[in-house]
Amino acid sequence: MTNLIEIRGVRHAYKTARGPLPVLDGLELSVPEGGFVAVVGPSGCGKSTLTKLVAGLLKPDEGEVWLHGEKVKSPRSTVGMAFQNPVMLEWRTILKNVMLPLEIVPTKLSRKQQEERARYLLALVGLEGFEDKRPSELSGGMRQRASLCRALVHSPEVLILDEPFGALDAFTREDLWQIMHQVKEKEPFTGVLITHDLRESIYLADQVVVLSGRPARTRFTLDTGITGARDIEHLYTPQAAEMLATLRHQIEIAQGRAPAEVAPA
Amino acid sequence: MTFRQIAVPCLAIVIFLALWEALVWVMGWPNYKMASPSDLVPAYERYWSLFLTMGWQTLWRTVVGLLIAVIFGTALGMVMGFSRTMRDALYPLLVGFNAIPKATVVPIVALMFVGMHDFNTVLIAFMISFFPIAVSVSIGLSTLEPEYRDILRSLGASQSTIFWKIALPKTLPEFFGALKVAVTLAFIGTNLMEIVSPHGRGLGALFDSGKTNSDYPLMFAVLIALAFLGIVLYYVVVALEKVFAGWAERPQG
Numbered sequence: 001m002t003n004l005i006e007i008r009g010v011r012h013a014y015k016t017a018r019g020p021l022p023v024l025d026g027l028e029l030s031v032p033e034g035g036f037v038a039v040v041g042p043s044g045c046g047k048s049t050l051t052k053l054v055a056g057l058l059k060p061d062e063g064e065v066w067l068h069g070e071k072v073k074s075p076r077s078t079v080g081m082a083f084q085n086p087v088m089l090e091w092r093t094i095l096k097n098v099m100l101p102l103e104i105v106p107t108k109l110s111r112k113q114q115e116e117r118a119r120y121l122l123a124l125v126g127l128e129g130f131e132d133k134r135p136s137e138l139s140g141g142m143r144q145r146a147s148l149c150r151a152l153v154h155s156p157e158v159l160i161l162d163e164p165f166g167a168l169d170a171f172t173r174e175d176l177w178q179i180m181h182q183v184k185e186k187e188p189f190t191g192v193l194i195t196h197d198l199r200e201s202i203y204l205a206d207q208v209v210v211l212s213g214r215p216a217r218t219r220f221t222l223d224t225g226i227t228g229a230r231d232i233e234h235l236y237t238p239q240a241a242e243m244l245a246t247l248r249h250q251i252e253i254a255q256g257r258a259p260a261e262v263a264p265a
Numbered sequence: 266m267t268f269r270q271i272a273v274p275c276l277a278i279v280i281f282l283a284l285w286e287a288l289v290w291v292m293g294w295p296n297y298k299m300a301s302p303s304d305l306v307p308a309y310e311r312y313w314s315l316f317l318t319m320g321w322q323t324l325w326r327t328v329v330g331l332l333i334a335v336i337f338g339t340a341l342g343m344v345m346g347f348s349r350t351m352r353d354a355l356y357p358l359l360v361g362f363n364a365i366p367k368a369t370v371v372p373i374v375a376l377m378f379v380g381m382h383d384f385n386t387v388l389i390a391f392m393i394s395f396f397p398i399a400v401s402v403s404i405g406l407s408t409l410e411p412e413y414r415d416i417l418r419s420l421g422a423s424q425s426t427i428f429w430k431i432a433l434p435k436t437l438p439e440f441f442g443a444l445k446v447a448v449t450l451a452f453i454g455t456n457l458m459e460i461v462s463p464h465g466r467g468l469g470a471l472f473d474s475g476k477t478n479s480d481y482p483l484m485f486a487v488l489i490a491l492a493f494l495g496i497v498l499y500y501v502v503v504a505l506e507k508v509f510a511g512w513a514e515r516p517q518g
Contacts, residue, residue, distance in 0.1 A: 055419040075421045087412045091434045091512040103430070104420045134512060154420070 003066075004190045005031040005054060005158060010063035012049055013215075023049045025215035027063070031207075035227075036184070036191040038201035040247065041211030041219075042255045047194045050216075051160045054192060055079050068157060077105040080151035080189070084163040086143040088135035094146050095131040098122060101154040114153075121149040124186060125179050141172035145179065152187055159189040166196065174232060177203050181229035198247045203235055208243075210250040220250040300485040308486035315471060316490055323455055323467040324494055326383060330390025331451040331498075335444065338395035342402025346432075352403065363396045368457055375462040382464040386455050393454035394447040401443035405436030438513040441506040448498050452491060468494075 007029040013020035023046035031037045039047055052058040053065050056075040065072040067079075080101070088097050098118040102109065109117065122131055125145040135143055144164055151159055165173045177200060184191070195201050201208045206227045210220040222243060226234070234240060252258035282302045289301035296304045309316060341359075345352040367389060374385050409432055417427050459469020468487050475483035507514075 052415075055415070057415060057418055075419050077420050079419055081416060081419050083412045083415075085410065085412050087410065087416055089431065089434070091437075091510075100416075100430070101420050104417060104422045104426060136512075150416075 003030040004033040004035070004068055005029065005037075005192065006064075006066040007050075007053070008064045008066070010053060010060045010065065011215075012046070012053065012058065012060045012062075014049075022215035024053075024060070024217075026217045027211075028218045029209060031190055031192065033190055034188055035207065036193065036205045038193045038195055038205035038208045039211060040195060040198060040201050040208060040251065041216060042213045042251065043196070045211050045214050045254070046216040047211065048162055051081070051162045051192065051194060054158065054160055055081060077101075077154060078157040079160060080154065080156035080158070081160045081162070082144070082147045082151040082164045084166040086135075086140075086147035086164075088143055088146065090135050093132050093134060094122065094127065094138070095119065097135065097146060098149045098153050100150060105154045107154065118149065118153055121152055121187070122146070124183055125149055139172075141168050141176060144168065144176065148176075148179075148183065152183070152189070155187070157190060159191045161191065161193045161195075163194050163196065165200065173197075173200070178232065180204055185229055198244050198251075199235055201247070202240060202243050203230065203232070208247060210247060210254060212254045213256060219254055222247060222250075297479070297481045300482040304482040305486045305489060308480075308482040312471070312483065312486075316468075316486075319466065319468050319471045320490055320494060323452075323459065323469065323491070324498075326386045326467065327390050327451045327455045327494075327498070330387045330454060331394055331447060333387070333391045334395035334398055334447055334451065337391070338398030338443075338447075339402050339440070341395070341399040343406065345399065345403035346406025346436075352407065359396065359399065367393045367454060368461060371457055371461040374458075382458075382462075382466060385462070386458040386467065389458045390451040390454035393457075394451040397443040397446045397450070398440065401439040402436055405439040406432050409435060437510040438506075441502065441510050444502050444506075445499060448502055449495055452495050452498075456491065 007027055010024050010027040011022070012024040013022040015021075027050065029037070029039075029050075039050060041047055049058065053060055054067070054072070056065075056072045056079070059073070067076065088094075089100065092100070095115065095118055098121060099114055102114045102117075107114065119128075119131060122128060125148060127142060127145055127149070130138060130142065130146075135146070138146065148164070151161075165176050168176065181204070191205075193201070193204055198208075202222075202224050206224055208222040208224065209218055210222070211217070212219040224243065225239075249258060286301050286303060289299050292299075294301075341355070345355055370392065371389060374388055378385050378388075413431050413435070414427055417431060422430070455467065456469040456472075459467035460473055463470045463473045468491055472484055472487040475481070475487060
């Protein structure tokens with residue numbers, strides 16, 4: 001199998017008091033090793049459910065999720081997660097927060113090496129000198145960077161980002177986009193990014209997947225034509241404008257606000 | 266603790282005592298209507314050994330009742346915090362139990378365990394003070410944001426790891442908030458038993474003897490001694506909170 005993440009025909013419904021609520025319906029997604037896929041779609045279409053399936057926190061009702069040629073049945077330590085809420089443990093220092101996964105995942109690193117790795121990652125995202133601070137002393141963007149370090153400290157194969165930059169202001173967000181590219185060069189991972197921000201999706205990802213409204217299925221895939229790091233100027237090119245227009249149109253169809261018969265560009 | 270942190274509350278107490286003295290003096294109240302702070306000094310001088318022994322009896326029984334309340338309340342809070350079914354099942358019972366005035370329970374308990382005065386007093390102190398602890402622990406655990414759980418669960422952590430690493434420390438600020446309430450409640454419980462069903466033990470009994478002998482300054486002196494013990498125990502909890510949940514205090518800016 002060449003794809004690191006392979007999602008085939010996944011269906012999932014939540015049980016509610018008023019009967020099952022289908023959220024995913026025939027979802028297909030493949031991400032090659034080292035690839036970076038952004039998933040966009042209308043609100044409440046099941047994007048977060050998708051991350052839970054990949055992380056093994058949920059079992060799909062139907063269909064299969066494969067990671068590195070193995071069927072996902074339960075949580076696995078080769079996955080790192082970061083959410084919109086940075087979920088810092090307020091009673092720990094930043095350094096100890098970043099080291100948390102190493103207390104759970106079996107690791108060959110000695111205590112000293114663990115600390116060195118955490119310090120190295122913090123320096124990579126520009127948080128050198130904040131190791132011994134408490135999370136409450138950091139700004140939202142800094143907390144999110146620390147949360148990114150925590151998601152990467154155990155060198156996961158897959159990094160799942162569930163709207164990690166959603167609550168940040170525009171400038172901080174652009175900073176973090178660039179940091180993401182820098183981090184990915186030094187610490188390669190296969191990425192799945194859930195986002196509402198179309199600019200973010202084409203700036204960070206190699207591939208953008210548009211989901212339909214609930215229950216979500218894969219409705220459209222856009223190849224950004226670039227892999228790896230790119231300059232922020234890339235967002236201001238005519239190609240970028242065209243991609244954004246295409247994505248916007250696809251989302252409108254997904255929301256049911258534009259007729260579907262118009263063939264995608 | 267800085268000089269300011271000690272001086273400000275001490276000054277407040279001195280001002281309170283001065284105002285109290287002035288009020289009694291201005292109104293010309295006799296001491297059977299309202300004793301003044303200057304009436305209390307002779308009472309303490311005369312009965313200081315009784316205050317020491319009975320104060321100690323009240324203190325240890327309150328602390329033991331409180332410790333049992335902490336253990337039982339935390340356990341109950343955990344059961345209700347982790348299980349929705351248990352929460353639904355136990356909340357009405359718990360609220361109903363808490364709504365019963367404990368003064369009415371005192372004679373029942375006193376009859377049930379005749380002669381076991383220490384046990385009965387500890388029991389009432391415990392019964393009156395475990396409720397806020399159980400409620401705060403259960404709320405703390407049941408309102409844990411799902412992301413906290415997911416972060417650890419996605420790494421394959423067990424439920425007990427999640428409890429020790431996240432749920433327990435995250436609940437500590439709520440727990441200490443409830444413990445501060447429970448401290449004063451436990452004193453009320455101890456004194457209920459000591460006053461309503463007196464066995465000649467504890468500050469409550471001293472209060473009761475003041476009442477029997479029409480020694481009004483003594484009654485007021487007991488109240489102030491109780492307030493003093495309450496303050497001491499409260500600050501013990503504050504000190505523990507600083508050690509175990511000091512992180513929750515934001516730096517003032």
